[in-house]
Amino acid sequence: MSSPTPDVTVPPALPDPAPPRALPNALAAFLVFFSSGAVLVLETAALRLVGPYVGVTLQVTSSVIGIALAAIAYGAWAGGRLADRRDPRTLLAPALVLSGVATAVTLPVVRYAGEVLRGGAASAVLLLVALAVFVPALLLSAVTPLVVKLQLADLRRTGQVVGKLSSVGTLGAVTATLVTGFVLVAALPSTVILFGLAAALGVAGIALGVWLHRQDRTELPGPARAKAALAVLGLVGVGLTTVAPDPCDIETAYHCARVEVDPARDSGRTLLLNSARHSYVDLADPTHLEFAYTRWIGAVADVVAPPGRRLDALHLGGGGFTVPRYLTATRPGTDNVVFEIDGGLVDLSEEKLGVRQGPDLRAVVGDARMLVAEEGTDSRDFVVGDAFGHLVVPWHLATREMVAEVRRVTRPGGVYVQNVIDYPPLRFIRSEVATVAAEFRHVALIAPPEALAGERGANFLIVASDAPLPLAAVRARLDADEEPVSLLSGADLTAFAGDALVLTDDYAPVDQLLATA
Template identity: 80%
Template sequence: MSSSTPDVTAPADEVGPPPVRALPPGLAAFLVFFSSGAVLVLETVALRLVGPYVGVTLQVTSAVIGVALAAIAYGTWAGGWLADRRDPRPLLAPALLISAIATAVTLPIVRYAGEVLRGGAVSAVMLLTVLAVFVPAMLLSAVTPLVVKLQLADLRQTGQVVGKLSGIGTLGGITATLATGFVLVAALTSTTIVLATAVALAVVGVGLWVYLRRQDGVGRLPGPARTRATLAVLGLVGAGLTTVAPNPCDIETAYHCASVETDPDRASGRTLLLNSAQHSYVDLADPTHLEYAYTQWFGAVADVSAPAGARRDALHLGGGGFTVPRYLTATRPGTDNLVFEIDGGLVDLSREQLGLRTGPQLRAEVGDARILLGEEPSASRDLVFGDAFGHLVVPWHLATREMAAEIRRVLRPGGIYVQNVIDYAPLRFVRSELATVGAEFPHVALVAPPAALAGEWGSNFVLVASAQPLPLPALRARLDQLPERVSLLAGAELAEFVGDALVLTDDYAPVDQLLGAA
């Protein structure tokens, strides 16, 4: 009878994955910082990519953030799943290189798809946002769990490693967000930012591949040479298509994708488009020409606010093409027009292509209208024109009761506030804005097309308000001289229209939700 030593070798299916070599701490930190930062660059610039086609509204902003977070979630999960099944080292370089390719092809995909999906429908917003950010953000988000897996050599330090790399990734995202929002968007076009990001990803990916290959020979890109060549060609084609893809911008400012078109029916006419929506019309040869109906209503209020030719002190919240300031300068010589325009690039564009000439009688200050208004002296203006928009929406902080109170403070006792809003059936926003302005001004009127008041289509609506009785008979007579029939509501008729509409405040102003169909 013989004895033998028991076999204590574990079964083959119980043997864990072979140990992997950790990356140098500095390289691991860089990869997490860089990949997380690239995700936030793409998220920030995605709003600029989709804005010209679906607008820049709260819903669009929410869609970009939501899709980016979904991509981060899926990418992190997928990266962790792969890290537990394969050696992460040979996966890192391909993840960066494929991310570079996906980033490069984003521009032509969004621009061609945007022409098809143009409009503000929820489905169009979501689909275009997914095309703009999801794939490259998901691929880049897989890098962090791959790196974390490599660095977990000592289970006693798991919390320290995960916490440190998670913090570094967060810092990368914060840095990229601030740098993109404060520096890159102001200095570079969206095309340049996206392509530069793709190039940076490719450079880092190739550099990492070379480094790992020299270190341990596992850094080769997976797959046959034909696959690798196909991916490289795809990236180059994507970057090349960007040069021929339709670009809706003549110029990108810090806030807008802007273009200027010549009116085919009027040689001196120019239309300013912001994010592909008509914003202003200027006649270079005739500053008294008011093309759009709402500017004609603005002009009518200005015409009856004082005797013909009398100078006024006017404040304009929003410049755009500077149509109304030019009109006042031409019809009331000596008028002091002060324009608050948040977009300095738009002021420059108006000077270069729309005939704007600033000087003592027409001054432009770049900044947020709410902030600049607070610096204005009390009882210093005869007229205040509100015509500031983010795409088709009045910025919420310019639509509240507190804002109306500031406007009343700046107006002289007999001064008039004129505000342009856009709304669609069931007209919840214009009713709320009337209630809001009416909470501060005792005398309010509304100018609008009869069909729009009946909810048949969306339109511009012009609110007129004052601390003293408005010159309604003179305004009615002046409006009757315009080419299109228009309604003027005031008194009991206006009160019935407003009903129990919500008064908007700084604490609660759901402007985007009120605008449009229920």
């Protein structure tokens, strides 16, 4: 006979906690669109922030893209983990407000750190870029997985929800990239862009928090002390910006530009672009050529066309308009056409560097590669290549195809001079000499002897023509200069170039050739 089974009281099963309520579809789409777009505004603005300290090279651009992508990856991962552990509705507003505060603090942090890391190695570039973009981009990238978690109320619609929000985020990023590149950067300084973005993020976060509070009838997220601390931190960021060192007089679409008065010469002005000395002009004496490479250009011009004889000259790159002013002053009636991609730089040169446009000097704003194709064949006596992005000749202006266009424009007896900056082991200048020599029949190279020996970086001036170059006369003019300079041609120049790569539109690794490591 079996023993009676004792009564066991089974407690009732607790109901599963109710899933967080989804956001209205329009609000969810806005949050994903806005946060994704804000990341790309930061990424584009970061190039302008770090450019004055480390330049705008392929390595810097790659660093900005890489750091931004890393921030997006870590932010999405962190946002996904938090969404599974806490109610995403309580996290969205703080994420937006925190990203706004981080954005406000970014500008003074970069400006102070940039003064320390200026011109540093690759590690300095990565660190400065990380300071510019990583934290706010990480916080913003956490928003999308939080929103996705909220909207996944029906597992049968997972693919539709995720796909829709992913596409909305991508559209936000694309829209922000185009608006920032075509509108904001051209119209506003970095300070206004970043503080405007910070304010927009802060307002959006606060408004979302208030709306969720009313919907959920809960306290606003975060204790009062934390809210006060965030507000103070944002104000500190704004305050520090007012006293942070500013490397720019103005920000153009391409450069952080500043004009400095020469303490040794009252009428001397130095144009700095992204903190690098690009041009020197004497407001009272346009024939004064301060930089050695401009004196070399002047020497070649004086030999090709003695002072007083007018020229039809084309300048690829304007900068401070030093050489056009020299040619106008020494050769009345000369027609100088200057192709300058940066319209803001033209305005600055007119305002502070004594440039006056008229019949003898005309600035055309646009990319020199596009504009030179519109020039007539055999239309110019003297072509000057002096276009730079920071300290680098833009790759599309350094190829054989570009040189062929220059040769087409240059008259049979005309001369092309090209300013190039390179550093040991001199791979780029060797390639550029080989590239120019592939099109022009006669080529020479002017440079400091220690630079040719690979002892230091310097300016190099390539001189090319289809007619024999008056090298003896050029040599005599160079010898009159106070600084020693070498003139290579013929077999010596061939030996210098060696088997260097001829650059083409298909393959022109300019930044890699310039790398010193």
